[in-house]
Amino acid sequence: MTAERAALAEPEGRTRPGTSASKRDSYLDNAKFLLITLVVVGHAVEPLLDLGAARALYYWMYFFHMPAFILVSGYLARSFDGSPARVEKLVLSVAVPYLIFWGIHHGIYAIEHGELRDTVSPLQPTWTLWFLVALFLWRLSVPVWRRFRYPLIIAVLISVSAATVELGPTLSVGRVLSFLPFFVLGLCLRREHFAWLARTWMRVVSLVFLAVTVLLAVPLSQRLDKDWLYWSQSLTDRDIDPLLPSFLIRLSLMGLGLLMTVAFLALVPRRHTWFTIAGKYTMYVFLLHPVIFILLKASPWYDSIDGWKGLAVTILIGLALVPVLSSSWVRRCTRWAVEPGTERRAHERVAQHGS
Numbered sequence: 001m002t003a004e005r006a007a008l009a010e011p012e013g014r015t016r017p018g019t020s021a022s023k024r025d026s027y028l029d030n031a032k033f034l035l036i037t038l039v040v041v042g043h044a045v046e047p048l049l050d051l052g053a054a055r056a057l058y059y060w061m062y063f064f065h066m067p068a069f070i071l072v073s074g075y076l077a078r079s080f081d082g083s084p085a086r087v088e089k090l091v092l093s094v095a096v097p098y099l100i101f102w103g104i105h106h107g108i109y110a111i112e113h114g115e116l117r118d119t120v121s122p123l124q125p126t127w128t129l130w131f132l133v134a135l136f137l138w139r140l141s142v143p144v145w146r147r148f149r150y151p152l153i154i155a156v157l158i159s160v161s162a163a164t165v166e167l168g169p170t171l172s173v174g175r176v177l178s179f180l181p182f183f184v185l186g187l188c189l190r191r192e193h194f195a196w197l198a199r200t201w202m203r204v205v206s207l208v209f210l211a212v213t214v215l216l217a218v219p220l221s222q223r224l225d226k227d228w229l230y231w232s233q234s235l236t237d238r239d240i241d242p243l244l245p246s247f248l249i250r251l252s253l254m255g256l257g258l259l260m261t262v263a264f265l266a267l268v269p270r271r272h273t274w275f276t277i278a279g280k281y282t283m284y285v286f287l288l289h290p291v292i293f294i295l296l297k298a299s300p301w302y303d304s305i306d307g308w309k310g311l312a313v314t315i316l317i318g319l320a321l322v323p324v325l326s327s328s329w330v331r332r333c334t335r336w337a338v339e340p341g342t343e344r345r346a347h348e349r350v351a352q353h354g355s
Helices: 003-009 026-048 052-076 084-113 127-140 151-162 170-178 180-188 191-196 200-223 244-267 277-298 307-325 328-338 340-353
Strands: none
Touching (some): 026 277, 052 127, 052 200, 084 127, 084 277, 084 340, 127 170, 170 180, 200 244, 328 340
């Protein structure tokens, strides 16, 4: 058995060695909180990309924040075995919230424009909801990856091959396949790999490397089209040769995303912090913050701000949204939409115990 298959055979790594099964891993929750913060700040500054600083920051975050989030998601999905109970939980925790927020996004658009979009189909995700489609399909595929001898190599070949054809917007298949290697890599990882990242020299190197990538983001943000950051379009419909330059750029971005992900994970705090508990509820932040920014974009806010002060205030809004949207009172008000499975189980317990 290869190391990759051995890793896939391990149970889900949500707890630290030597801890009880009920105790969550602070390290992983810290990583999830920091990554969702990058996601929110990225969406906050997106309308301000005419500012050089905002554009460089946006590129830097998009180089790695989704690859890192997907890798962590893959690691946490290792226990998925395709059983009826697991599939039911997946449907309730991913598919149902997707449909609810897909309807909310379209409802806001209809109210704002006085009409529905030209294409109204749940098979075409709106804005950030592509990730829920991808997560649903990736998790369903976990038992399949356990069968392969070299799953990561196969995933990379699939990703590269997907870039050669136009797959269209249906189910965001282009992104699902393009980001696939990071999910499969997460499936292949073991606890020892994350422990290795805790070494002092590794953390120092990672800090220096991420600082260098900040400098790298400045010229790249001026020369590279931002569509490259989304991994959603075919390489054949661009203005450059689809073979050599395009493949080299895609592979370079894949390598850069992997290296920055490793560096980021090496710097994530391992102890329990003030934001550790919030890291448990990143799905609330992920689903709720786009609604806020859709409304904010429809308001005069982005037209009224300019320069460094406007950028700073917008970033602060993004940073503040993360703890707010993961707070207990927001979760109580929105649990019906974000975690409908939890609501159903609560009602079942009440029915069983009569209280």
